[in-house]
Amino acid sequence: MITSFLNKHFISAVHIILRKNVILRKNVILTKVRISLIYDWIPAFSGMTKIVRITKITGMVLWLGLSIFLLGCQHVVQKEPGWLRKEWIVNTLSEPYLKTKILQKTKSILTSDLVVQGDSLYGVRAYSREGGNLQWFFSVTGGVEGGLAVDGERLVFGGSDGFFYCLELKTGILLWKFYTGSENLGEPFVSNGHVYFLTSKEKVYALSIRTGKLIWMHRPQKTAALSIRGVSRPFADNKRVYVGFSDGTVSALNRKTGQWIWKVSLAKGKERFKDVDASPVVRGNLLYVSSFDGGMFCLNKITGKTIWRNKEGSYFAPSIDGKQLYYASSKSEILALNRFSGKVLWKRKIKGLATRPVVYGTFLLYGLSTGPFHIIDKKDGSLSYQLNMFRGVSAEPVLDVDLKELYVMSIEAWLYKFSLLF
Secondary structure, three states, X not given: OHHHHOOHHHHHHHHHHOOEEEEEEOOEEEEEEOOOOHHHHHHHHHHHOOOOOOOOHHHHHHHHHHHHHHHHHHHXXXXXXXXXXEEEEEEOOOOOOOOOOOOOOOOOEEOOOEEEEEOOOOEEEEEEOOOOOEEEEXXXXXXXXXXXXXXXXXXXXEOOOOEEEEEEOOOOOEEXXXXXXXXXXXXXXXXXXXXXXXXXXXXEEEEEOOOOOEEEEEOOOOOXXXXXXXXXXXXXOOOEEEEEOOOOEEEEEEOOOOOEEEEEEOOOOOOOOOXXXXXXXXXXXXXXXEEOOOEEEEEEOOOOOEEEEEOOOOOOOOEEEOOEEEEEOOOOEEEEEEOOOOOEEEEEEOOOOEOOOEEEOOEEEEEEOOOOEEEEEOOOOOEEEEEOOOOOOOOOOEEEOOOOEEEEEOOOOEEEEEXXXX
């Protein structure tokens, strides 16, 4: 109906906006059709006009009319509920992207005055927390998928171009880079002046944060033939580095040398995807980690011995709050467990895959790959609030609890800042 009054110069553009999306996840192709989701492009209409060649004045007038019409639609779709206020929204891409749907899963990093965000196409940007204004941009060929980490005034991350980078946090100036020779898909972990990370070839690196010098490198002897795109973020304590691999194993390595201490397999049967992409979480002597299809495990971090297992696996790390453990399963559920016994306290069925749940007071916050953003009661999993603003969310939402600020990165690279009013 919309295209009936547009001239031929605009029909192709509208068709592009309404085309099918393709999501590559776990080597499985998922598709869904964009229906009423055109409002996400409204903030970028000025960029889209660069794509459409306008040759007639009448076409320009009609395009302006369509923009005003869709802005009205956007206002209806994006009506804010009473429990939050949208402060700003920015498109983190360098230019409009009208190809297949992209999967943005890099979590934002907050400092006192900046929010730093990576994207899987172009690189890393830093915005002011106050107004969402761009402060600096660092270009990386192929983008940044794995994640970011901060150590003092230094920002570290791996690129899809085969390099691992260290920037000055305030300015985005390059301090050093290290060549790994493969995509760096894992979020780095910083501890005691070192940064630990895993590459797509499953090499574990330990580098000096100050100089970028190699401390050690560890590579397992066996990897999986069928693997999920993505790798685990290591976790390091004073003696060990814990990391998961695509063959379903978790290893403890000597922090100083990278030598193997123990290895445990989380794959217990004929799981299709054995990958341990979830980051290990440590509390005391207990280590919590999951395989995508192999289950959620509680291990003794000293010996690797299994204390309990829940059969529902996950792509993300669990969140721990007191005696409870919360996680989003690979079977489209949110679960609450007693973290000491593994007893299931409640389950909530969802549509699509959820991000890692974030604890906020008596609530859990998470985004869904299918679009909605949920806030649920952590006592029983009942839905408290729902926000329908996104085409999907795969990046873990980030909270500043003290300032009651929520940052959400949508699948298609729109970064939102909200103020929570509850």
